[in-house]
Amino acid sequence: xxxxxxxxxxxxxxxxxxxxxxxxxxxxxxxxxxxxxxxxxxxxxxxxxxxxxxxxxxxxxxxxxxxxxxxxxxxxxxxxxxxxxxxxxxxxxxxxxxxxxxxxxxxxxxxxxxxxxxxxxxxxxxxxxxxxxxxxxxxxxxxxxxxxxxxxxxxxxxxxxxxxxxxxxxxxxxxxxxxxxxxxxxxxxxxxxxxxxxxxxxxxxxxxxxxxxxxxxxxxxxxxxxxxxxxxxxxxx
Numbered sequence: 001x002x003x004x005x006x007x008x009x010x011x012x013x014x015x016x017x018x019x020x021x022x023x024x025x026x027x028x029x030x031x032x033x034x035x036x037x038x039x040x041x042x043x044x045x046x047x048x049x050x051x052x053x054x055x056x057x058x059x060x061x062x063x064x065x066x067x068x069x070x071x072x073x074x075x076x077x078x079x080x081x082x083x084x085x086x087x088x089x090x091x092x093x094x095x096x097x098x099x100x101x102x103x104x105x106x107x108x109x110x111x112x113x114x115x116x117x118x119x120x121x122x123x124x125x126x127x128x129x130x131x132x133x134x135x136x137x138x139x140x141x142x143x144x145x146x147x148x149x150x151x152x153x154x155x156x157x158x159x160x161x162x163x164x165x166x167x168x169x170x171x172x173x174x175x176x177x178x179x180x181x182x183x184x185x186x187x188x189x190x191x192x193x194x195x196x197x198x199x200x201x202x203x204x205x206x207x208x209x210x211x212x213x214x215x216x217x218x219x220x221x222x223x224x225x226x227x228x229x230x231x232x233x234x235x236x237x
Contacts, residue, residue, distance in 0.1 A: 001016075001120070003127065006123075006124060006127055007127060007194070007198075010026060010127070010128055010192065010194035010195070010198075011194065011195060011198060013026070013191075013192050013195060016124055018113075018117050018120060018121055018124070019117055019120075020111070020112050020113075020114070020116065020117050021090065021107055021111045021112060021113045021117050021121065022090055022092060022107050022108060022110070022111035023090070023091075024089050024090060024121065024124055025089060025090070025091050026089075026128050026192035026193060026194060027040075027088060027089075027192065027193065028189065028190050028191065028192055029188065029189045029190070029191055029192070029193065029196060030189040030190065031088075032193065033189070035088070042081060043081060043084055043085035043088065044085070044125060044129060044131075046068075046078065046081045046082050046085055047068075047082065047085045047086070047089075047121075047122070047125060048122055048125055048126065048131070049064055049067055049068050049071070050064060051063070051064055051067055063115040063118070063119070064118060064119065064122065065113070065114060065115040065118035065119075066115060068082060068118070069096070069103060069104075069105065072096055072105075073096060079096075082094075086105065086107065086113070089121075089125075090107045090108070090111065092107040092108030092111055093107075093108065094106065094107055094113075127194070128192070128193055128194040129193055129194075129197075130194075130197040183199070
């Protein structure tokens, strides 16, 4: 399934079929609020497990699903969070299954989540939640001195204070709800997480486009260096 097919389903807010596993349901903002946004983010971080973020080297044949399954099998706390996340998105009870040399997570009666379809599931979560995979850059030191320098760099990086974000989900939702765009405070909580981010970015683009046009007409913005097609609000985000 292409990105545009995925995003169209998210925008319309219809379930997304994951071959073999069943339907993926994106939770509404109200549902996320009931769970707790911090808990929701924790569930996402579990389901978006990335083998590249693991410190020690792993065989190239190992997949993210393999890592998820192994953690579910050997770590009760991890399994509970993973199952909570899977139940949220598939609206089905997950069960670990091992059959001879085959293992998978059964979802409901007939759904099967495995190493074949898990990557598309992760891709759907990334797109829906406006996320990108952010892994630490890999360093390959040529000697012990280089390794010592890298360790110092990484240690210093961890000590750097994090800047406070100017926007978060709460401020984005508030902006959409109180903006004159036809969405009431009650209606905004029925939107799914993709619709929230999509609505925010496009209304922001529309505002920028209109302000630029107004500035050009008023003479306060130099339009000579601006290609209007590049800033049009209907451009892809």
